Amino acid sequence: MNIGIDDLPVRDELRGKSPYGAPQLDVPVRLNTNENPYPLPDALVERIAERVREAARHLNRYPDRDAVELRTRLAKYLTDTTGHTVGPAEVWAANGSNEVLQQLLQAFGGPGRTAIGFEPSYSMHALIARGTGTGWISGPRNEDFTVDLAAAEKAIAEHRPDVVFITTPNNPTGTAVPAETVLALYEAAQAAKPSMVVVDEAYVEFSHSASLLPLIEGRPNLVVSRTMSKAFGAAGLRLGYLAAHPAVVDAVQLVRLPYHLSAVTQATALAALEHTGTLLKYVEQLKSERDRLVSELLAAGYEVTASDANFVQFGRFDDAHAVWRQILDRGVLVRDNGVPGRLRVTAGTPEENDAFLDAVREVKKEQS
Numbered sequence: 001m002n003i004g005i006d007d008l009p010v011r012d013e014l015r016g017k018s019p020y021g022a023p024q025l026d027v028p029v030r031l032n033t034n035e036n037p038y039p040l041p042d043a044l045v046e047r048i049a050e051r052v053r054e055a056a057r058h059l060n061r062y063p064d065r066d067a068v069e070l071r072t073r074l075a076k077y078l079t080d081t082t083g084h085t086v087g088p089a090e091v092w093a094a095n096g097s098n099e100v101l102q103q104l105l106q107a108f109g110g111p112g113r114t115a116i117g118f119e120p121s122y123s124m125h126a127l128i129a130r131g132t133g134t135g136w137i138s139g140p141r142n143e144d145f146t147v148d149l150a151a152a153e154k155a156i157a158e159h160r161p162d163v164v165f166i167t168t169p170n171n172p173t174g175t176a177v178p179a180e181t182v183l184a185l186y187e188a189a190q191a192a193k194p195s196m197v198v199v200d201e202a203y204v205e206f207s208h209s210a211s212l213l214p215l216i217e218g219r220p221n222l223v224v225s226r227t228m229s230k231a232f233g234a235a236g237l238r239l240g241y242l243a244a245h246p247a248v249v250d251a252v253q254l255v256r257l258p259y260h261l262s263a264v265t266q267a268t269a270l271a272a273l274e275h276t277g278t279l280l281k282y283v284e285q286l287k288s289e290r291d292r293l294v295s296e297l298l299a300a301g302y303e304v305t306a307s308d309a310n311f312v313q314f315g316r317f318d319d320a321h322a323v324w325r326q327i328l329d330r331g332v333l334v335r336d337n338g339v340p341g342r343l344r345v346t347a348g349t350p351e352e353n354d355a356f357l358d359a360v361r362e363v364k365k366e367q368s
């Protein structure tokens, strides 16, 4: 019997839909999911093994449900890097920032409620909204992919969303959102509802601008979401976190599954945080490789969106997907995010970036 999803009594809003799916293809150069290209250093791998061995002895017990040691260590990292003091009560952690965002929508979105994002942006915001029964509103951007403040304020006033997503630097465009814009949107969101404003800073370590974390002071409806998947080079760990007023952390605890963060995850993340300096040492190199990609793409005659992240959006193409395929035929996997006429490339090692640049120069030659 050939039975598909739509033959099941599945929720109406899931009918005919596809799951999130960046292709995981086995090609020599993979520059499609904004990962850090450098494997973890040996000393850290050893430390993880030690910490996990210790944790393994206690796997008969549930893990620390509140992940207090880990949240304390994450709070220290945030305090050290932003100059704004936060404590463990203002920090929450989960399996990737995707889970953090899901928990936020479970607590502040849900049936009968709506969330807005300014698109193109991180596609999971809309998908997590759908999964949590939250209505999704697609807000506008300018032609150059910056947030159109007047139009965004108008959309917030008109739709009165319960949650406002601001991704800075934005994925897939790389665009940073200035603090003044975030503050203006926060004010607009408070005047309209009030609603929660979630600042998704997954790529902030690569930005020219500082983290907006200090803005949580005196703004209980502002949340900053972070991840160890990008700058920390630990996408496989699945560790995301947020900083916000302690009341937000209390609200999220109402919806989190008990013991959601395994003892193995907590031990691994703690080991990684002991090596913060080593892990973050590639950030500067990746930033300069990102800048090199921008200048070489421009030199090759492509149009490039200014980037504050570890990836670059480039174009324009009449048929972006056909170009994606031509680059793939040369052994390099980039990302077609569905933004008309554009593709996105993640900054890899210098060798990987050279392979990508060779491929796109060849493609350009073929086109002219």
Ligand code: PMP
Residues within 6 Å of the ligand: 033, 034, 095, 096, 097, 098, 099, 122, 167, 170, 171, 200, 202, 203, 226, 227, 228, 229, 235, 238, 239, 240
């Ligand atoms: N936010 C943004 C803007 C992202 O691009 C990503 C990953 N692509 C995430 C959040 C989720 O990352 P993770 O779940 O690995 O923390």
